Amino acid sequence: MGKNKVPEATDLDLTPIMNMVMVLIPMMLLSVVFTAIHVIDVTMPQRSAGAAQNNGEVPQRLQLFISKQGFTVVEGVTTLPSRAGCPVGGPTICLDAANKDDEIATKRYNWLELYNTLLEIKQKPDWADHDQIEIVADSAINFGVLVKAMDISRYQLLPDGDSSKGKGKQLSGDQLDGAHAAMIEGGGDKEFVAMFPTVILGMPTVSQ
Numbered sequence: 001m002g003k004n005k006v007p008e009a010t011d012l013d014l015t016p017i018m019n020m021v022m023v024l025i026p027m028m029l030l031s032v033v034f035t036a037i038h039v040i041d042v043t044m045p046q047r048s049a050g051a052a053q054n055n056g057e058v059p060q061r062l063q064l065f066i067s068k069q070g071f072t073v074v075e076g077v078t079t080l081p082s083r084a085g086c087p088v089g090g091p092t093i094c095l096d097a098a099n100k101d102d103e104i105a106t107k108r109y110n111w112l113e114l115y116n117t118l119l120e121i122k123q124k125p126d127w128a129d130h131d132q133i134e135i136v137a138d139s140a141i142n143f144g145v146l147v148k149a150m151d152i153s154r155y156q157l158l159p160d161g162d163s164s165k166g167k168g169k170q171l172s173g174d175q176l177d178g179a180h181a182a183m184i185e186g187g188g189d190k191e192f193v194a195m196f197p198t199v200i201l202g203m204p205t206v207s208q
Helices: 015-031 111-122 143-154
Strands: 062-067 070-075 132-137 183-186 189-192 198-200
Touching (some): 070 111, 111 143, 132 143, 143 198
Parallel strands (some): 132 198
Antiparallel strands (some): 183 189
16 A cells, blocks of 8 residues: 655745845835924124124114023123013023923923014014024033924914914913914915024123
C-alpha cells in the first residue's frame, strides 16, 4: 500500500506586500510635519533711533519695557504711571495678582491690561497712523513672554462671537483668550486691523 506524498513547501510570494509598502512609505513621509516654522517680523534698532531728526523734532516712539515686575509703557517721552494695584514707582502694569507665582512665565503677566493700554494709545489721534512699537526685555525674561508681547501688540481684537467690522474694542474678564483679530473689508478683500504690527527690538532710553 502506497503512502500519501506530502507536498513540498513553497516560498511565500511577498511581492504584492512589498509593492504596497513601497507606495505607503512616501505617502506617510509626505503627510508628516517634521518642523513648523513661524516667522515674526522684527526690526533691529537703527543707529539713529532716539536721536533728533533733521528738523529738530524728537521721533515719535512707543516703547514697552518688560521686566520681572511687569510692563512699563513709554508714550513718546512720557512714562505712563503705575496702574491701580501696582506699587508706587513700579511698572505701568504689574504682574497678574492671581498668577504672579505661576511656574509658567507667560501666565504671570497681565496681558489683558497690556492690550487695553496699547489700544487706548492707538485710538488717540496722534498715534492712529503709528505702526511701530519698541520692545525691550531684561536678559532674564523668558523668550515666550517676549513673543507673546509681540503678538498682543500686533492686531486690534474683538471678543469671541463679535462679528462686527472695523476697529477693535477694549476687552474685559477672560475675553482675551477667545478674542480674534478685527477685520475690515475693502474692494472685496478682508484685511486685519493693525495696532502696532512692526516690532523693533530697541535699547532703553528711559530709566525704569
